[in-house]
Amino acid sequence: MTLTVYIPDDAAALSVGADDVVAALQTAAVSKNIDLTVIRNGSRGMLWAEPLVEQVTDKGRMAFGPVSPEDADALLDAMVNDSDHPLSLGPTDEIPYFKDQERLTFARVGLIDPLNLGDFEANGGLAGLKAALALDPADICGIVTESGLRGRGGAGFPAGIKWKTVHDQDVDQKYICCNADEGDSGTFADRMLMEGDPFSLIEGMIIAGLATKATQGIVYIRSEYPHAIAKMQRAIDVMEEAGWLGDNINGSGKAFSLKLRKGAGAYICGEESSMLNSIEGKRGTVRSKPPIPAIQGLFGKPTIVNNVLTLATAPIILARGADFYKNYGMGRSTGTQAFQLAGNIKRGGLVEKAFGVTIRELIEGYGEGTASGRPFRTAQLGGPLGAYVSDDMLDLPMDYETLAQNKAMLGHGGITVFDETVDMAEMARFAFEFCQIESCGKCTPCRIGAVRGRETVEKVLRGEDVARNIALIEDLCEVMTDGSLCAMGGLTPMPVLSALRLFPQDFDRAPALAAE
């Protein structure tokens, strides 16, 4: 009897015991005389069902999850006999959470063995790169501009325009820097993509190189992601050996090489100019703009800085055309977004959908509400610098402009859910504390403002002069918004002010009793 199963070696799956499940299945298989083949894939993104085990059958892949080592015996029996099992989720492609997604960037994540170049190519990989090799650099930039692809790292700047700017610089040395610093709480899409389909990022970076005549790429990955670092390094080695990286990309005469650099635990190094300083071996302080990196970036040379998902989305645009991509989404938010459902949510994971899906569809539909079962209170959209939203904002569609009109932001697509037990004054205090810890220290509004902000919220928490101190916080937020050099200090007011505006009751503290 032979049996083939897929079990992720994605960091999240490993964090809930995927390796133990593999070991238990292998032991059980030996005792049952089953010839078991285990393929390690990325995660399908249904993190609530991890470790997810998929059996390969002639009816497609059948999912079981979340599997624990104790389930190994009965699970193998069910697989062999094609009988019922309590953990059966049916055919993977038919699981509602998965079925309704619109996966373009994440199409292969969880489907293939991430380091198998044959699998990659058989599932649409390299098609974009082959198309790009036959095009003029300016035309590649044109297609990306036409697709409407916007930077997925947070600011949403049109990728094609950035590429064109670098393209137009008339110098020899240019760089493509991939921002894989992903420090936002509630986000893990970059990590999942690098672990589940690293070739797609490499393919996108080579395309960016062809579009701008940059021959050197650097991926800057945060040190908190050891699994992603290892996977990316192996993927680079495979692509080099196969001749897709190096002096002569697949015999085209064009060159592109790629290196990995590891961060050292500093949130601010996700800001593009700090990242460039860090890659140069310096402190990760923010550079003042202008000049923008597209004109003077790494080592003073024209540099594309793009997020992992921005770059990994370029291949499908080149392969299928700008119109194909543009037909997804709404308004100026074209294409799809990897939404990440996190925090106190029953079915956390990654949902790739066209822009325009509502917050409610994501949290209540896909996520099925809170993990604790208590009523929903709020969600923070777009990471630690993003706004909190209230119940009556849940029907807003997710797109850059609508959220901005409602004093919120999409950021990197993270949605962090909180139940009714959350104390929003405490979250406001934390926002300042985080800014204090992670500020690069270059400008006063952020460096000092964060400290004063935290102290002032602490006074409110103690019930000291509440009204006056809230007014002070609001003033301080104005100074930080207007006076900070970068969005670290500039956006910290977002979570603070949204908490104050939407949940004023949490700040309405009475002074502590003297006896306490």
Place this chain on the structure above:
Amino acid sequence: MTSMERDRMIDTAVGLCEKYRNEPALLLEILHDLQETVGYIPEETQPAIAKCLNLAKAEVHGVVSFYHDFRSAPDSNITVKVCRAEACQSMGANRLLEDILARNGLPKTGTSDKGVTIEEVYCLGNCALAPSAMIGERLMGRVTADRLQSAIEGVGA
């Protein structure tokens, strides 16, 4: 530290600089490797690194002190990172941190008598399976104080 130990550390640092062709842009890699070898970034190695890379001592010191990853005191045998960012907080990370500190006899983050270092970090990219923690390079999701403590003990504390 004896002068022999000191010399050995400096040799290690100089060797690493050479491995990276004394390239100042690779300072972070050199420091990562040094910390992996020696366990921390000894103050005494900084002038040597500065000399190799043709940087000012202050520049090297500035980099070491800027990044959260670099330690200037010896490492313990087990480093536990507990995530305290928003998604983990929504699932009780603050209480988890308190519990795990208490169980290791620590009033706040730091190193216990048994050599367990507990640090707080802000996001490990496992926010859908919060709360999260990391022991060495082992990531743990949906972690409880019980499971985290037995994992710590499993590593040999």
